[in-house]
Amino acid sequence: MIINHPLLGPRDSQEFTYLGDANLIDRPDWQAPDAVDRFFEYLYLRDNPAGDHRELWFHEQGDRSWVVVTRNMATHEILNVELASDVARNRGRSK
Amino acid sequence: MRYSGFRVIREALTGHKGWTPAWRDPAPQASYDYVIIGGGGHGLATAYYLAKEFRQARIAVIEKGYIGGGNVGRNTTIIRSNYMLDGNEPFYEFSMKLWEGLEQDFNYNAMVSQRGILNLCHTDAQRDAYTRRGNAMRLNGVDAVLLDREGVRQMAPYLNFDSARFPIKGGLMQPRGGTVRHDAVAWGYARGADSRGVDIIQNCEVIGMRIDNGRIQGVETTRGFIGAKKVGCAVAGSSSKVMSHAGMRLPIESHVLQAFVSEGLKPTIPGVITYGAGHFYVSQSDKGGLVFGGDLDGYNSYAQRGNLPVVEDVCEGGMSLMPMIGRARLLRIWGGLMDMSMDGSPIIDRTDIEGLYFNGGWCYGGFKATPASGWAFAHLLATDKPHETARAYRFDRFRKGLMIDEKGMGAQPNLH
Ligand SMILES: Cc1cc2nc3c(=O)[nH]c(=O)nc-3n(C[C@H](O)[C@H](O)[C@H](O)COP(=O)(O)OP(=O)(O)OC[C@H]3O[C@@H](n4cnc5c(N)ncnc54)[C@H](O)[C@@H]3O)c2cc1C
Numbered sequence: 001m002i003i004n005h006p007l008l009g010p011r012d013s014q015e016f017t018y019l020g021d022a023n024l025i026d027r028p029d030w031q032a033p034d035a036v037d038r039f040f041e042y043l044y045l046r047d048n049p050a051g052d053h054r055e056l057w058f059h060e061q062g063d064r065s066w067v068v069v070t071r072n073m074a075t076h077e078i079l080n081v082e083l084a085s086d087v088a089r090n091r092g093r094s095k
Numbered sequence: 096m097r098y099s100g101f102r103v104i105r106e107a108l109t110g111h112k113g114w115t116p117a118w119r120d121p122a123p124q125a126s127y128d129y130v131i132i133g134g135g136g137h138g139l140a141t142a143y144y145l146a147k148e149f150r151q152a153r154i155a156v157i158e159k160g161y162i163g164g165g166n167v168g169r170n171t172t173i174i175r176s177n178y179m180l181d182g183n184e185p186f187y188e189f190s191m192k193l194w195e196g197l198e199q200d201f202n203y204n205a206m207v208s209q210r211g212i213l214n215l216c217h218t219d220a221q222r223d224a225y226t227r228r229g230n231a232m233r234l235n236g237v238d239a240v241l242l243d244r245e246g247v248r249q250m251a252p253y254l255n256f257d258s259a260r261f262p263i264k265g266g267l268m269q270p271r272g273g274t275v276r277h278d279a280v281a282w283g284y285a286r287g288a289d290s291r292g293v294d295i296i297q298n299c300e301v302i303g304m305r306i307d308n309g310r311i312q313g314v315e316t317t318r319g320f321i322g323a324k325k326v327g328c329a330v331a332g333s334s335s336k337v338m339s340h341a342g343m344r345l346p347i348e349s350h351v352l353q354a355f356v357s358e359g360l361k362p363t364i365p366g367v368i369t370y371g372a373g374h375f376y377v378s379q380s381d382k383g384g385l386v387f388g389g390d391l392d393g394y395n396s397y398a399q400r401g402n403l404p405v406v407e408d409v410c411e412g413g414m415s416l417m418p419m420i421g422r423a424r425l426l427r428i429w430g431g432l433m434d435m436s437m438d439g440s441p442i443i444d445r446t447d448i449e450g451l452y453f454n455g456g457w458c459y460g461g462f463k464a465t466p467a468s469g470w471a472f473a474h475l476l477a478t479d480k481p482h483e484t485a486r487a488y489r490f491d492r493f494r495k496g497l498m499i500d501e502k503g504m505g506a507q508p509n510l511h
Contacts, residue, residue, distance in 0.1 A: 010208055013394075013402075013404075014404045018393050018509060019507075020348065020392045020395070020507070020508070020509070021348075021395075021509045037280050040493065041344075043437075043493075043506050044346040044437045044493040044494075044506055045344040045345065045349050046335065046344065046346070046347065047335070047343070047344060048335035048336075048347060048349055048395065049335075049336075049351075050335075050336050050397040053395055055332075055394070055395065061324060069492075071394075073349070073395050073396055073397045073398070074397045074398055075398065076396065076398055076402075093099070
């Protein structure tokens with residue numbers, strides 16, 4: 001699989017390490033009243049769809065940036081690649 | 096029809112005209128007492144034990160493709176009960192005991208071959224870990240033998256003892272481990288279940304579930320609605336997809352694992368050998384092909400096929416362990432869908448929906464579990480109580496922090 005890195009262009013997916021579902025960006029608020037439930041869902045439950053999946057890859061053998069890859073789980077086709085920091089900022093996070 | 100040596104001879108003398116199909120091809124009825132989703136090893140074993148050990152009832156197995164087309168016909172056929180943790184070891188040993196009597200029990204030749212499994216170790220720390228695991232096995236009444244370097248050399252002199260980057264220090268051996276002909280397991284259970292009245296419905300995909308007031312009513316399929324008092328889901332890599340019809344999110348990710356078979360060679364590898372410094376495990380089939388595998392590809396997938404980097408990685412592992420296989424040609428490579436759970440251990444449990452039960456999260460070790468999984472799931476479906484060896488396989492263990500994490504990897508499914 002070739003991941004089209006937003007800064008570096010097309011790179012072999014072997015340069016990357018895979019983490020999993022991009023929802024891992026949205027760490028729950030540990031002070032929320034239902035924090036226990038939310039952390040349980042955050043850590044252990046997954047949508048695991050048989051279609052498009054947004055997921056975190058780490059460019060370990062490259063510029064060491066995290067990217068959010070949208071990939072079809074049934075065909076392995078890569079539809080979109082964004083810097084994870086951009087995704088987080090768009091959701092109102094500082095970094 | 097009972098199979099026997101006498102029968103084979105009689106058929107041989109009469110032109111093999113007397114064999115009949117091993118199971119029927121029934122149309123689905125309007126409703127059943129039990130519907131099992133998934134005609135893999137686990138679903139078929141569940142139906143078999145349900146009909147045989149627990150209940151006289153109307154039972155159906157619903158399979159979207161054909162029997163044996165899933166992981167039960169794609170795995171590398173290794174059986175063993177060399178686990179360490181309390182929640183696992185009694186269950187896998189129960190499974191091993193069922194394997195030992197399986198062929199007589201269901202009157203089918205599944206080629207259960209207890210040729211032994213040898214896990215190699217390459218560092219002192221690894222030997223300590225294997226000693227500990229072997230002791231845990233012995234405490235559970237399971238056979239385990241610790242071999243030193245010379246012991247390993249006697250068993251497998253062709254391993255790389257001389258110039259290895261990770262020299263072999265010894266190994267943990269389970270003599271009762273081995274291999275089983277995987278397709279025959281599916282066929283044997285299918286035939287055994289069918290002859291006890293179970294309807295095995297192929298080419299019938301579950302596409303929805305009907306749930307009223309928190310109770311399951313039945314399943315929507317590509318061949319219409321099928322009513323059921325109880326529904327058990329055993330669909331391995333498709334677990335998240337099927338259970339999403341009941342609005343559930345699971346502690347499971349689907350991943351792809353590849354397997355490899357070489358051309359036929361003369362008998363060399365007596366049992367199963369696993370490499371401790373890379374991910375590579377190998378056995379030799381009765382036809383002579385080397386059957387081997389390694390790591391997951393590492394990313395979520397429903398594709399049932401992998402990519403080349405893992406092919407390279409597995410072959411490198413093989414070459415560094417047994418350089419003699421370098422000239423052997425690969426015949427076939429394929430992939431299967433793994434239901435990787437968050438702690439590497441399975442789930443056999445009821446759900447919050449009354450009458451809906453779940454069996455899954457087998458990761459890449461579910462073939463060896465097939466008999467015990469079927470038995471325990473049938474027990475749960477019939478009695479509403481967990482089987483004594485499967486008590487720890489609950490959904491709520493993640494919420495409660497009672498993980499059964501043999502590898503200590505945490506909630507990172509691609510590392511289990
Ligand atoms: C390459 C590889 C090597 C492996 N090696 C080993 C090994 O050496 N030892 C070991 O113990 N384990 C091994 N495993 C793991 C083992 O094969 C699985 O854990 C086990 O087979 C899963 O259970 P099953 O047999 O019921 O799955 P499957 O045979 O996959 O059965 C699930 C069935 O559900 C059906 N299904 C899915 N969705 C639907 C639907 N919506 N409606 C109806 N039916 C549906 C599928 O078509 C499939 O037939 C390996 C797996 C792979 C892929």
